[in-house]
Amino acid sequence: MKLPGTATQEENIYVAMGKLNIHKDNVFLDIGCGSGAVSEAALRFTDKIYGIDSRPEAVAAAKLRVPSGIFLKGEAAELFSKLPQKIDRCFIGGTRNMSEFFPMLIEKANPDFVVVSNLARLGMASKVVVLMKKYGVFHEFLQIQISRGYELSSDLALKPVNPIFMVVGKC
DSSP states (O other): OOOSSOOOOHHHHHHHHHHHTOOTTOEEEEETOTTSHHHHHHTTTOSEEEEEESOHHHHHHHHHHOTTSEEEESOHHHHGGGSOSOEEEEEEOOOTTHHHHHHHHHHTEEEEEEEEEEESOHHHHHHHHHHHHHTTOEEEEEEEEEEEEEEETTEEEEEEEEEEEEEEEEO
């Protein structure tokens, strides 16, 4: 199922998983879970998977991909009361109303909490950095560029995929 918006590229998911360093007993939250690709990757490390998306078709797709996960439809800020008391790891793929839900996320953060946000736009990435700094969790800012090979005149060439910005926060 093709959802509106930009899916998280497989390679970017791998980088995010490395930055999140998910452990077996961790509670993982995927905000803006989309198709559930990031939640599916997190499932390799923990079975405590939660996801939020405002689009019903995204929640349905994520549930199909990760049947053992708990996926909620709605705005993140309105759904935090339905989440576990503490969150260990969080991936933010959807930043709509982030200034509203981020303080709630920090309240639920365990002491070794890690959050990763992938963003397509530099202006929004800058806002996420400012927000993470405000709450004392900003750790690093990355720009990731992936290129994929293709055949060209009996040789190989590279075609770039849109770059993303990754903002990492740690308690």
